[in-house]
Amino acid sequence: MSLLDVRDLSIVFSRRGRRDVRAVDEVTFSVAAGETVGLVGESGCGKSVTSLAIMGLLPKRGAAVGGSIKFDGTELTSLPADKMRGLRGRDIAMVFQDPMTSLNPVIPIGLQVTEVLRRHRDMDAAAASKEAASLLERVGIPDPARRLKEYPHQLSGGMRQRALIAMALACKPRLLIADEPTTALDVTIQAQILELLKELVVDSGTALVMITHDLGVVAGMCDSVHVMYSGRIVERASRWELFEAPRHPYTAGLLASVPRLDQARGEKLEPIPGSPRDTIPWTQGCAFAPRCRNRIESCTQGAPELVADKLRPDHDLRCFNPIDVAEQEAVTL
Amino acid sequence: MSLQVAESAIQQAEHADEAGGGLWREAFRRLVRKPAAIIGAIFVAIFVIVAVFAPLIAPYSPTATDLSQIKGPGHIPGPSSTHWLGLDDLGRDVFSRMIYGARQSLVVGVVSMAFGMVGGIILGLLAGGLGGWVDATIMRFVDMMLAIPGLLFAIGIAAMLGQSLVSVMIAIGVVNIPVFARLLRGQMLAQREADYALAAKSLGVKRSRIILGHVFPNSLSPVIVQGTLTLATAIIEAAGLAFLGLSGADPAIPEWGRMLADTQKFLTSAPQLVFYPGIAIVLSALGFTLLGESLREALDPKNRR
Ligand SMILES: Nc1ncnc2c1ncn2[C@@H]1O[C@H](COP(=O)(O)OP(=O)(O)OP(=O)(O)O)[C@@H](O)[C@H]1O
Ligand code: SF4
């Protein structure tokens, strides 16, 4: 059985005087213990709200969560708030996008790290601060004893993200959700942080849900990848499969817009035309249709379902007219 | 001189920042670069020093009379080498009375501000922390208080509690409660949505701890700015109440508002007697206002480097 089982998740935001927003729908995926799973898609496709739903952190009012989220067999969507709080930080933890704002600016780093330890690991102040120092050391923060006394603004962005990762992993959670953990950082720091995350989850056997808009991030670390568009998963495959033979036109578009080492210099990247806002509701057809080069007539007459790919095993697809594997091989050759 | 003070303060602040420090230290560093803040700080410093060390500075007792100088009924001696600011109608040394008056004003200002701030923080914390019907009830109450004009409200309370300095301080304090409550509650509601609060939640930190340990300390800076500004208005309000005869203090105890009230009848014959307490009230209030406004700017995240 898998560690995390998300089935048919839907998230609907409703606000008075406005139309309901179905931010996420029909999202199904699972994560096995120790596995690293990528959730990829452009801005606004519902990656963050999906992770907040798993964490039970969506606002209670105005956000309706449907479907099921099972963690180690426990249904999270109906779990009482105090039980959920007991899980958070101990069994499931999260790293957020912006390390500049995710730390409390008026409290020293040390107190923020020890807070988690004292909450979940029943440590006294002395033991907690010792453990905090070794945690910071583990995430590669030099001179941890001094850093613990410092305030967030005295640390660089990369250091802060390291501290936040240390906090998230303080209780050796079984599942870590990283929501674009490197997007706010300098390019050189990005690679270091990803490397660190990879190393830590392997060391501790933590399962990782890596949320990103950057397929380059996925390429380096994920076992399997789920590509989301406009609130739904449109393609799912192993990392190799997805990079070798993307079948969904959206995935192919994302891949084409990632700079590659084997690319001839000066060769133009091909961005996907239009923006994520050029979409149609799934009820009217494929949401990607307005931007899709492979669009056929049936694409705007009804929504495609996520089904197993006929041509490839272990590959799911939500598309009426996927990219031909033969055609692709021709391109790669 | 002041430039040197400012410069060494900058150096000190920068040094301190290396050693560790927070939001406030950073704000302080920005603060010492503002001329308005320096001027305000100088006024406030003079005011506080004079108030604290009044017995050491004042050449005479504030109640001692020197009738030898009074040459007849209605004669009010002006400044001289023995009495720098002259004497008042009862032959008391005005300079000494002004100095002791600073003491009164500082006590009234600080106590009534503290009263209002503590009251406001309690209400604001309950409203912003608990939310729901507690918030709704408290805020309705606060709005009601805000609807009554401040000075009128203070006069009412002071009259109700009887004429004494304590009732003046309570009156001014009560009048200031809603401002602090509103400010803190609004700030807390905003800070509850901040990323660090969500991050703390994601670590399973308990709600009460997030509110008290994270949201509350982050919501305090505008309250402290307001406290500084309130010192200014409290001094003016106290003077106003004294002027209206509500402070009830022993007339022998010098108090700037009261001195202003008692001497207005000499406005034509000895205008200096009205001028001194008037200018003292204005300058001390100005000092706190300059300091408070500069502090507000220094703490504003928008102005951060
Ligand atoms: N509190 C909310 N109320 C209403 N709609 C919301 C709310 N939060 C998110 N949404 C909607 O849900 C959709 C998905 O948002 P989400 O933040 O999950 O996107 P994302 O994939 O994480 O994008 P990004 O890459 O920008 O972080 C958005 O279209 C947004 O409009
Ligand atoms: S369903 Fe049609 S429009 Fe949608 S991605 Fe596939 S081909 Fe393009």
Ligand SMILES: [Mg+2]
């Ligand atoms: Mg997001």
